[in-house]
Amino acid sequence: MVADRRDSLYEGVNSDGNRVRRPKSPHLTIYKFRLSMLMSIGNRMAGVVSTVGLGMFAFWLRGLARGGATYRKSNALLCHPVARLTLAGWCAASIYHFVVGLRHLIWDDAHRLEKTQINRDGPRSLVMTLMITTIVLGSLTMRARRRKGAES
Structure with missing residues (x-):
């Protein structure tokens, strides 16, 4: 087996003007997988x-x-169970993206940047997303049932 002898470092200058050697492109195998990485990936997927x-x-x-x-066709298509599940996923993803965006605004103000705080805020973001999504979808479902009962 031949070892890769390419130099994976580049030479640059830091803010003091001193020359430094830094990695060109650190790979995920170098970093320990953390909750903050998972939350960041989830936020991008939610977007x-x-x-x-x-x-x-x-x-x-x-x-x-x-x-x-045209309205009846689009409404019938979006009332299909698969479409409703997709819409519920859209609702949850949008709420999650919003909640995590608020957390990023807090970080931009230089608050809650300690590792322990970040690790606590991650699960809290998920719980808050689930609570808000449950409230939104539950109220929409109750409203639809009331309307259906009034039509009968």
Whole structure:
């Protein structure tokens, strides 16, 4: 087995003007996997899911704007159980992205930057997301059931 002899360091200058050698591109195998990494990856994924969900919302708005048969078709499609599950995922992802965004604003103000605080805030963000999502989806479900009962 031949060892890779390429230099993985580059020479640069730090803020004091002294020359330093730093890694060119540290790989994930160098870092210990931490909760903050998982939360960051989850936040990025939630942002993507939120964007896809906005496409579904735009589809529904298009049907609403065109009215009549187009609205009935888009509404029927979005009332399918798979679409409802997708919309619930969109709701949860958007709320998570918002909650974690608030946490980032707190960090930008140089608060709660200690490792122990970050490790406590991660699970709290998940719990807060679950609570808000449950409240939002629960209230929407109760409202739909009341409306269905009033129509009967």
